[in-house]
Amino acid sequence: METEFLDWLRGRLGQHRRLPLGINDDAALLELRSTGTAPPGCVMTVDLLTEGVDFRLAETTPELIGRKALAVSLSDLAAMAARPSAALVAAALPRADALNLAKRLYDGLLPLAERYDVAIAGGDTNTWDGPLVISVTAVAEVGSRGPLRRDGARPSDAILVTGAFGGSILGKHFDFEPRIEEALLLHERYRVHAGMDVSDGLSLDLSRLCAVSGCGAVLDLEAVPIADAARQLAAERADGATPLDHALTDGEDFELLLAAPPEEARRLVAEQPLSVPVTLIGEFIAQPGLWRRESGQLAPLAARGYLH
């Protein structure tokens, strides 16, 4: 639904002069009037989490839900290599026990806010007869290099990722670390052409980055870093999906997906400047679409993932 809706909305909105990136990236770049024509400006994003889709209150804790609500927005800001400034929290709370629930949601998100120096600028806390909904808007400031955009990948760029993929549902989707510091460091010290966070599945999000960059990608499937949780999930479910299938399609990994010139990518991989591994998993090519190499030939690879 969201993809179709966003296509409609882009047509309906047109291009606003204060939104140089439109609504095509992980967060919106907003040029404020008072900063004049000069960047940097700020980036903004909102994510809304609902009972039954993003969490089940009966199966987890309000603290983890609150943490996740902020973390997904911070991950969007990391995707732009922007430094978070502030967040606003809006919630619709089931009437029974609303006050306790509100406190516990904040008890979960506040330590994360403190860790990244995010000022909680208030919000809107409501009670109602429906299930829990929580939405976090986060604002960040862009450094002198501007935001890290999705649409900058070029043919021959290497495909890089942080961390490992798959099986996030076993726990990581709640306790992941938004790659804020990693993105800031990479964007400052290396020539990175494009980036996004992987929220809906590695193959699906890679295909999106390709689409806005106007190129395609060949994945080296043997190089894709597979999370232990992906192996565990494949073993538990035993439904024919391999650990690699989980790594390519599960979603909610909240790792960074990057495009960098090949020599820069090799330097980055050799230096391993982050506390998480950076892995080279393929190459962007001129031919649109998602591909894998098989016996020296390109074979199509399905772009699959989790559509909210």
Add this chain to the structure above:
Amino acid sequence: METEFLDWLRGRLGQHRRLPLGINDDAALLELRSTGTAPPGCVMTVDLLTEGVDFRLAETTPELIGRKALAVSLSDLAAMAARPSAALVAAALPRADALNLAKRLYDGLLPLAERYDVAIAGGDTNTWDGPLVISVTAVAEVGSRGPLRRDGARPSDAILVTGAFGGSILGKHFDFEPRIEEALLLHERYRVHAGMDVSDGLSLDLSRLCAVSGCGAVLDLEAVPIADAARQLAAERADGATPLDHALTDGEDFELLLAAPPEEARRLVAEQPLSVPVTLIGEFIAQPGLWRRESGQLAPLAARGYLH
């Protein structure tokens, strides 16, 4: 619930250096790092509307709900006398007919966004099994006079309001005009000490403005401008509540409540510089609390309104 929760949250949050007003006003003033120590900075607010509390989908149109979702946030920005820049829209849509519903919500809010040159910076559109929830975050820029704050009313200041009050449930709570242009004009051309928008009831919101300003207020009940809708509602309901009762307590008027020095207030009322009337309805006093004058004596006046 929200009042108690906000008290808890204020204690939990402390004071963040980038939030000079804390979370005590209609919107949060955020000082961005890149603008250095100098104001103006920007203000941000979020409002979340839910089925059964803020609207009933069966009794209205999605277009009016979408319009209201943006308008309430714009009203918060008007309360700070800040010029809106951008908005983010997050929604949880009932699965059946979600795409059509999403489009109609936007069809309602986009004309209002265009009218006030608000860039729609995207958002998050989700489907779920619950009822409709829509949340709008809005950002504005503060002019050289800084934001219009809630906490600046002083004893002997006049109490001023725009428009008329009460009976908003008969229609105005959907189609009200956020007082953006009015607030900007008043803040620029007149010496206004404090301001807020009346969302929860004139008497309740006045008592809140008094509380943060550290003063009290005497209302001249005969001067309170009563909306036609308040008279109509009193007549229809015939439950003993007078039109004045409705004007003092109904909420969702989204008019401006202001404090100005008495001579400035008299000039403002004489000049009537707005397209809506500005009315002087009383006086701020040193003694805390809300009062009315009765046979030359002060008598307590209940601060009542609509608590979401």
